[in-house]
Amino acid sequence: MSTRNPHMTESQTRRSEDDLRAALASLEQLAPSRESVLGPRTRPRRRAAARLRVVAAAACMLAVAAAVVELSTHTATTPGRTDTHPALQQAILTAFDSAAGMVLESRATVSGDGTVTGRTVSWMGPTLPRPGTTVRYRFVSTTPGGHPRSELSELYTARRPDFSGLGARFVGSGGVTRRITTVNYSTRTWTSRPTRQDAIVSLADDPALLRREVALGLWRVSGHVTIDGRPALELVWKASPATGAWPVGSPGRNGALRRTLWVDAHTYLPIRQRIQLGSGSPGPFFAVTADYRLLPPTPANLAMLQPVIPRGFTRTHGPHGAVPLPVSPFL
Amino acid sequence: MTEPRVTFEAFLEAELGSLLRFAAVLTGDAGLAEDVLQEVLFRATARWDSIGRMDQPRGYVRRMIVNEYLSWRRRSWRSVPAGTGEDVSDRQAPDIGAEVVQRHALLAELARLPGRQRAVIVLRYYEGLPDAEVAHVLGCRPATVRGYAARALAALRVDSAAPRPRRQLRTEAGTCPPGTPT
Numbered sequence: 001m002s003t004r005n006p007h008m009t010e011s012q013t014r015r016s017e018d019d020l021r022a023a024l025a026s027l028e029q030l031a032p033s034r035e036s037v038l039g040p041r042t043r044p045r046r047r048a049a050a051r052l053r054v055v056a057a058a059a060c061m062l063a064v065a066a067a068v069v070e071l072s073t074h075t076a077t078t079p080g081r082t083d084t085h086p087a088l089q090q091a092i093l094t095a096f097d098s099a100a101g102m103v104l105e106s107r108a109t110v111s112g113d114g115t116v117t118g119r120t121v122s123w124m125g126p127t128l129p130r131p132g133t134t135v136r137y138r139f140v141s142t143t144p145g146g147h148p149r150s151e152l153s154e155l156y157t158a159r160r161p162d163f164s165g166l167g168a169r170f171v172g173s174g175g176v177t178r179r180i181t182t183v184n185y186s187t188r189t190w191t192s193r194p195t196r197q198d199a200i201v202s203l204a205d206d207p208a209l210l211r212r213e214v215a216l217g218l219w220r221v222s223g224h225v226t227i228d229g230r231p232a233l234e235l236v237w238k239a240s241p242a243t244g245a246w247p248v249g250s251p252g253r254n255g256a257l258r259r260t261l262w263v264d265a266h267t268y269l270p271i272r273q274r275i276q277l278g279s280g281s282p283g284p285f286f287a288v289t290a291d292y293r294l295l296p297p298t299p300a301n302l303a304m305l306q307p308v309i310p311r312g313f314t315r316t317h318g319p320h321g322a323v324p325l326p327v328s329p330f331l
Numbered sequence: 332m333t334e335p336r337v338t339f340e341a342f343l344e345a346e347l348g349s350l351l352r353f354a355a356v357l358t359g360d361a362g363l364a365e366d367v368l369q370e371v372l373f374r375a376t377a378r379w380d381s382i383g384r385m386d387q388p389r390g391y392v393r394r395m396i397v398n399e400y401l402s403w404r405r406r407s408w409r410s411v412p413a414g415t416g417e418d419v420s421d422r423q424a425p426d427i428g429a430e431v432v433q434r435h436a437l438l439a440e441l442a443r444l445p446g447r448q449r450a451v452i453v454l455r456y457y458e459g460l461p462d463a464e465v466a467h468v469l470g471c472r473p474a475t476v477r478g479y480a481a482r483a484l485a486a487l488r489v490d491s492a493a494p495r496p497r498r499q500l501r502t503e504a505g506t507c508p509p510g511t512p513t
Contacts, residue, residue: 015437015489017456023437024356024457031355032365034347037372134360155362179362194366306361 029299033309088221089214095268096211099294100128103301106205108290116144120288122205123304125297129158129208135175136305137201151183153307156199161208163246164198174208175199181307189316190309204273204290210261213237216245219261227272231265269294335383339376346389353393357400357453359442367403371395394468397454401446440487448483451476 103125110118122139129135138153156175177199181192203209213219219235226232237259239246258276263269269292276287295301337345354364375382375392382388441449447469454465455476462480466473484491 015487017489017492019437020452020487020489021456023441024453027356027359027438028352029355030359030361030364031351032361032368034351037347037351037365037369038343155360179366192365 026299029303030306089217092214092219092263092268093211095263096128096207096214096270099269101126101297103127103295103297103305104205104207105293105295105304106202106290107293108202108204108288111285111287111289113285118142118144118149119146120202122202123295123301124201124205124207125302125305127207127294128211129175131159133158134178135199137199137205138305138307139202139205148185150185151181151307152200153181153305154199154201155179158208161206161212163209174201174206181309183307183309183313185310188310188313190313191316192307193317202288204275204288207270210270210273213245218245222260224265225262227262230271232262232271233265233268235261235263237261335380337383337388339379339383342383342388342392343372346392350389350392350396353453353458354396354400356457357396357450359438363400363403367396367399371399390468393458397450397468401450437487444483444486448479448486451479452483452487455480 103123104127106120106122106124108120108122109116110120118141120139120141122137124135124137126133126135135156135158136154137156138151140151141149143149154177156177158175161174175198177195177197179192179194180197180200181190183190218239219237221233222236223234224231225234239257256277258274260274261270262272264271272289272291274287274289276285278285295304350368351364354368355361358364358367371392375395382391385391441452444452450469451465454460454468455462460468462473462476466476469476
């Protein structure tokens, strides 16, 4: 066992060889499946071009889905007073930073034109990656009743979050994907391939972007509320042209996008975010409400970041393979 | 020309599970483990006529995996596995067991080791190989292996149960030549 007392810092912790053996053995859970290694594929370099074409097709589908949304002005409830006290802003940033190594679980309800069209659950770890480090993101979409539709898992290298992916669509802000795995439950197929493209991350699941927006002052406190019995601060979002955030002409800059964030009043960690696009009068209306949980990086929670391929599903390699259908403009 | 002692299919049936786990522990990354093992098995199939006649084909394939991993590290030295463990706040996560946090921190430090030091640690403490065999896998001398191990254990703050003679710990690691199997 490690020798540690409360007065020792992390850098002073001593470990035994047994600690080392146990830590190494815990990595066995990362072992890929036999199928993923022995699947019907040829040498990766020879397949690179075909894989990129498939991924590009997936990206196009997402972009088209976002582009068809007709944007209009939304008449939401007018927020109350705003509060941008620097100390509060710093407290929220510090809270985000304290959860950097944890796993973010996001459970969201997707609505379109007044009805629930689907649900999603995603996991991201680490929650706030340093640039250059590896991030895992797994996004599962289901029917309103909870039956799985598709799954997308990415292994990507984080970069400093920016707003480059938020023009026509609302994904892809913080990294370059190294591997993408998709599962399509309707066709009972799946794919897994290396790639080099912007990471596809739902706007509702992007804590690195959220943190940057807080740092830029894009979130203002609008009131105190209670969510599931927990005191919370309600914040509303507004992209300011002065900050350079969000591309000019994008929904984030023309008023079509409304976002509300709730953070715990004691810990300042995010609890919930609601994103609305359009008003529905006239035109489409989409909304995503995501509830967040920050999970410790236990083996069980880290396992949630790994893609799950149901038994009996077929691996495909062609451009018409297991590309998941987008469930909303936000992924 | 003699037939291989073991067919590639029989080899996979017997050894693939342990090779999957070894690749995962060595790389600390499921995706990379998959890529490394896939690349190695692809090359192994092309040369199975000779590999299959060896006394220990598993040892040779394991050596190929180590060399492929080290080659990847040279190409992609900036990438390290996810998570640091250092950013986890006890205040924000009171339900984290101390053991889990410490193990996570140890894995993060392990991920930051240079490739050859990590390979030595995995081969010695996961595969349980004596230093002479580790040296054979890496294509260097046992003294070099001990040098790598000493530096890695010092970086990880691991107390060795059986301290080695000081003159061995002081041995200059030198440079391991790239392993033969590729």
